[in-house]
Amino acid sequence: MATPNDDPTLVPASSDASDGPNKPDGFPVGASALLSERRLHTLKHADLFGVFDQNGNILNGPGIADGLYYLDTRHLSRLSLTVCDQPPILLSATLRENNATLSCDLTNPDLEIDDGEAGRTTLSHDLLHVRRTRFLRDQTAFERVQIRNYDVEPRRIVLDIGFGADFADLFEARGTRRTRRGTLADPVVAADTVLLAYDGLDRRRRSTRLRFAPTPDRLDDRTARFELTLKPGQRALVYMEVSCDPEDAAPERDPAEAFLFSLVEARRALRLSSSRAAAIESSNEIFNEAIRRCISDIYMLVTEKPSGPYPYAGVPWYSTAFGRDAIITAIQCLWLDPTIARGVLTYLAAHQADKEDPVADAEPGKILHEVRHGEMAELGEVPFRHYYGSVDSTPLFVMLAGEYLERTGDVAAIAALWPNIERALEWIDRHGDRDGDGLVEYGRRNHEGLANQGWKDSFDSVFHADGALAEGPIALCEVQGYVYAAKRAAAAMGRRLGHNSRAAELEAAADHLRILFNTTFWLDDLGTYAIALDGQKRPCRVRSSNAGHLLYCGIVPPERAARIVSGLMGRTFFSGWGIRTIPAGEARYNPMAYHNGSVWPHDNAIIALGMARYGYKNEAARVFTGLFDASLYADLRRLPELFCGFARQRGEGPVRYPVACSPQAWAAATLPSLVQASLGLRFDPSGVAVHFDRPRLPAFLDELTLHNLSVGGARATVHLQRVDGEVALNVIDRSGPIQVVLTS
Template identity: 50%
Template sequence: MTGPIRIGDEWYVTVAAARADNNPYVLKSDDSFALFDRVGDIRAWGEGEQGLYHRDTRYLSRMELLVDGLRPMFLGATVKERNNLLIVEAMNPDLLADGALRVPKGEIHLFRAKLLWDDACWEHLRLTHHGLEAVDLELTLQFDADFRDLFEVRGTARAQRGTAHPPRRQGDTLEFAYDGLDGLRRTSRVTLQPSPDTWGEREVRYRLHLTPGAELHLYCTVACDVGETPRTRAPGYDAAFRANAQAREHQARGAGRIRSSNPLVERWLERSVADVAMLTTELPTGPYPYAGVPWYSTTFGRDGLITARELLWLDPALARGVLECLAASQATAVDDERDAEPGKILHEARQCEMARTREVPFERYYGTIDATPLFVALAGAYWRRTADLAFVRRLWPHVLAALQWIDRWGDRDGDGFVEYARRSSRGLAQQGWKDSHDSVFHADGRLAEAPIALCEVQAYVYEAKRYGAELAAALGESTLAQQLEDQAATLRRAFHARFWCEELGLYAIALDGDKAPCRVATSNAGHTMWTGIAAPEHAARMAQRFGEPDFWTGWGIRTVAAGQARYNPMSYHNGSIWPHDNALVAMGLARYGHTDAATRVMDGLFEATLHFAQHRMPELFCGFHRRDGEGPTLYPVACAPQAWSAAAVFGMLQANLGLEIDAPAGVLSLRSPRLPSFIDWLALHDLRVGEASVDLLLRRYDRDVGVQITRKDGPLEVRVAV
């Protein structure tokens, strides 16, 4: 399990047991998610995180199925391709009576199908008798609901809790209720059809008589309600299943599709599409990819923005939803406890009891230094991808507010660099994407003192200024456009002068509060190529550095190079491998023409996926060097799925293909396209640009890639540069 403790003024996540030990099966729908063990149960053992959660509160902490008091024997389990259904198959163990064998193992087949929909978990349980004689069985279902806040599950101690009411039966429903300290009643309603023979306080029992060949169907729905009145839901499992499937199909419409010659690549792509779809929640402002399950199943500004950028070329609708949400939640006033200032973009939002009572500071928290420039950059990238001027015009006041935040609040000392220093008494001390307490340090291992100017943040600001200029020009504000271009050029010159470290062959990770560079070899420097702030000669040097053994593991690029102070391949940020980080570096390498180096990154991560359960790319994994005959080493509490890790493959494909879309000009271009050695051909279907759409087929040859337009509808020019 994990749990935040305090180290000085920092939130830190302790680990007492690895999630990899039980490898739970994950389902998510909108604001609900669930973690099940391999037989589909939620087991109330130890301090594990299994459960059914809604809005960061655990509504079901136990759900165990027993046959004559024994757990079924596991046969197999899978989460279906669209991530909307968990299928579990099991059988009865040997059942004894007075020491004699009454029912041999394997005569009763148990089939469980679970899905989440409409703030409820729906289960269909089917029992089939394959024996030759009739049998009598007792089937028991045990339930409990602890209504623990997610931060409690992670280990945060609470001085007091709300009131948990004794379970009560209401017809065919068993109700668990909790009145929180935030004034909300939360209720779990367990409805069973047909009605059990025996009802207990926390369990129900069925007495079953099964003749040979008999098949019996049971249904269990666990509804998560907030407030006194239960919501109206689908009439049963079948209706919920149909509605869930239709929603998944609707979600996929309008996005491009990819096929590959390699079935294993297709499985990676299909899993990634399904993971992003599962994590995406339909908010009032549109679709938003929640960051990851279990710990980050909510809106995170940075994660949503980067996920949307990785997928932008394939599905711009997600970027629009992210921009809408973050514009609606943009800070409008100074609030030190939230680390908020006017124009700043959200870091994290939570709806749980501890956030609502301010026991944790994350109800609406703005302690991120990079989300604001990333917001402006996504707005500009979205414009270039879609030419949607009406939307850009509506978003423009928020873009202006974000640009003003960069200049006024982001650069507080006026030195031209954007830096952070926490104001909140309980917020995050490190406010870049590497937000561990020990992630920014000097070559001798000393932690950097705030205010801290991260190298990748300056790169994001540079891109924000350039995209801001493009948006201003599109809206007819030529004077502002020129001002922003001039500011970007000034920042680029100053950045090269202050951050480049010739002895490292990289940009320093940061400048500390004394403006001294932190001369540490980190992957952060690679993001400078992604945004274009890096000098070409520096990019060439970095392309070489990231391929050297201290960075390159064979699976991917480490966050911190081996041999650096604080390097640890098992750390969260100081030597591990993050797929989204690798994807951004690969996109940057390709931008500067180092496509072979970008292809190597995709090659390593593809090989890693072959060892991950369900081909699912986790949040991160350990940075040990690749060894023959062994797979990558898992990080014990990594989220899986994680949105920006799932989307990483699409960013890497774009990098390999050199694919760029200029919708205002009606041009799709591929610059020096490459395919990895494990892909012979790649087909892109229904790639939409404005009113046009196109299908492309790319084939790999010895020295280049051939591009064939197999279908084109509407006005679109396709350019290929070798």
């Protein structure tokens, strides 16, 4: 499960990549002013996303990566709005609950204006209201600016919209230095349109077209000016659309008509996609707000591909297809909407590696880590064009296939995927096990690739008790758990498909791995498993949240599970907001580190699901409570990618991590997956049944209603209520022959 692609630690953007174990990876996210000091708003649709400030502007300058991005290229790097040559004052900025639109309400400061025959006059503050409404659709950003005069006098207003496009590659925008760039083409300016373009070193032209309505009074390659005369109470509307790599030479609709038509389409599409999911409603209205935001973020990040829905990892840095992240998100959402899992499996199967390519860290059967479309990826300046440098995506792919079959009973889909599953299993045994010892290891084959290839892929995330970095090939503990779960899942799928002898082989291999792993990795004096074995097969004697993932995989004996759970819920691990990646007391513990002491919501969700599997529902509920409480302090109730691991203080919220992505898909899916963990929720498609295994409700939830639970073509709505420490269940609606089973 992983941080998508590289290590956004707080290191200078000019740091060099090195094979040495003490050097960071070469593509960091700088932490100057990107996300840490300003409140930013993000929008996304398909392969287009935007990062805007509170006023709806796109700032441009050193250390600022705001912009409108399409396929990893910044197509708009500057956007500003002024009224009579002055920036308006912010009243408020609101992202609609369904993430469809960003609205910014602004007003004027005291202005000296040219009022025609009256000459220069003063316009007092707060007499003009400016409302900017923006949304994204396909390859275009649409904006409507409404300006209304609340003065008792008519006013002549000059509205300027400034713009610019640097066509920076996303990696360049976030801090990676380039020695050469392509060339900017000469702008083409018409009455209401400006075309900006860039000819890349990859011999591709990338272009941005801006259209305005009404026709500006003055338009050049940097500014559109509108001269407006507004009577008292009168309003004026100005429309702008910014199209990235537009395919049509002359759009059919004018910008005003296109704005309204596309807005209706955008809202309808979001409504239709999210309607597939089961709905969650509770007695806690704040929790309801947080859950609605979770669902909205999930479906904003889901991109419809020919293979089906695919959740992009996060905005801004990871708005593309990642293997590990999408798989984990699909697992978290499987009870809500299994079509996401099917889309992920189909896409990853189509992009499964079919040959060896050391530059891409690819080997036959390996599952994708990341896809990039920008100029730097096309030229090989970054290795992520089609990159396979994750050790866990392949077993996680097989795990997801097994869980999808268990959730849906869709044997036909698994039969179609079976050749890909077999190739993934072959990779695990042949290429994943580099030294033939029965364990899966990793070591990058490309000097520019990721040094660490588990979900904690920071350069310093795998180390020994004294803080020395582990040298590879490295065998991570949780990867062995994923392989175990993958082989058991493949055995179950094989039996459903009639491959009985193959299933028996896989069951035997899983049993062998379980014994080998528990013999090799267990540290009895620490009460947990080593985070990894280094290249000399020495255990890295470090406690970590990685061990919690082993509970989810089911590879841990029950007596050891008790010790792991106890450790994870102890004060050194549990911050009060969640479980830290590395507990206090370890050599490299730092609550501000990306992977060595921070709290990741998705990490906690997987651990909680594992706790629930072993019967530790109360502990899972504590994790649930901590993360929900953290969401109370988050902007829009949105759990970020991660936050710092400082201990919870009375009356204070969690400490933000400065460059955390928000929204992030697996963070958005965390609260829904914690609902599943608390309720012990599972599905039986063959028996058309929904099971609640010893459900618990955390203290902040007295009642919970799950709408539209579907299995085997039937549906049910279920109400749960906490009564004297237990949970009572009532089916309040049913469609089809569905059973709801409560095990107390």
